[in-house]
Amino acid sequence: EVQVVESGGGLVQPGGSLRLSCVVSGFIFSDHYMDWVRQAPGKGLEWVGRIRVKANSYTTEYAASVKGRFTISRDDSKNSLYLQMNSLRTEDTAVYYCVRDQSDSSGYYYFDYWGQGTLVTVSS
Amino acid sequence: AIQLTQTPSSLSASVGDRVSITCRASQGISTALAWFQQKPGKGPKLLIYGASRLESGVPSRFSGSGSGTDFTLTISSLQPEDFATYYCQHCNSYPLTFGQGTKLEIK
Numbered sequence: 525e526v527q528v529v530e531s532g533g534g535l536v537q538p539g540g541s542l543r544l545s546c547v548v549s550g551f552i553f554s555d556h557y558m559d560w561v562r563q564a565p566g567k568g569l570e571w572v573g574r575i576r577v578k579a580n581s582y583t584t585e586y587a588a589s590v591k592g593r594f595t596i597s598r599d600d601s602k603n604s605l606y607l608q609m610n611s612l613r614t615e616d617t618a619v620y621y622c623v624r625d626q627s628d629s630s631g632y633y634y635f636d637y638w639g640q641g642t643l644v645t646v647s648s
Numbered sequence: 649a650i651q652l653t654q655t656p657s658s659l660s661a662s663v664g665d666r667v668s669i670t671c672r673a674s675q676g677i678s679t680a681l682a683w684f685q686q687k688p689g690k691g692p693k694l695l696i697y698g699a700s701r702l703e704s705g706v707p708s709r710f711s712g713s714g715s716g717t718d719f720t721l722t723i724s725s726l727q728p729e730d731f732a733t734y735y736c737q738h739c740n741s742y743p744l745t746f747g748q749g750t751k752l753e754i755k
Contacts, residue, residue: 569684571746582685585742585743627696628701630678630680634694634739635692641691
């Protein structure tokens, strides 16, 4: 059974930093691209960023709203994904989801497994 | 960035009804579109990918159609567990974006 479990959320002041973690099981983590998606309270879904696999040099993509402030990394030996968030703003307040990607025959990548999310609150 | 516009934003329907939700992309995305269902306090669940391909384990009353800029999610006969919020999402290019969501409520 695929499991995706986020941790590390909490209350942080504007300008502060926080590191989220995601531990997965039930599949070969190193074979999959992984993403972070967030959802502000009562709002819709916003893609944060993606990290590819070793064969693609672990390259990353980010949404414009977080580029330069957030960094995604992974440790395949620990089946873990990370999101380092710096220079946090009140508008970064959201539930952050760790998401597995699965490719289809056309080469597109889809979000096929989601965690339950971890809440990050940025407030003074 | 490609914008996705979902209609309607909310929808009231009864058990057994057939409902459709549309998603329009601001530019052509071929069939690089997915649909998700989200219930309160839970992470989203993938229903449809590749615009029309049913994810494993998803009931066959869910179907997707469309290509280019116009897409539709149809639920053929609503069940009590289908009342939730639905999102479309494209994966054609970066940044990946979602529609604003459609809340499906019990009439």
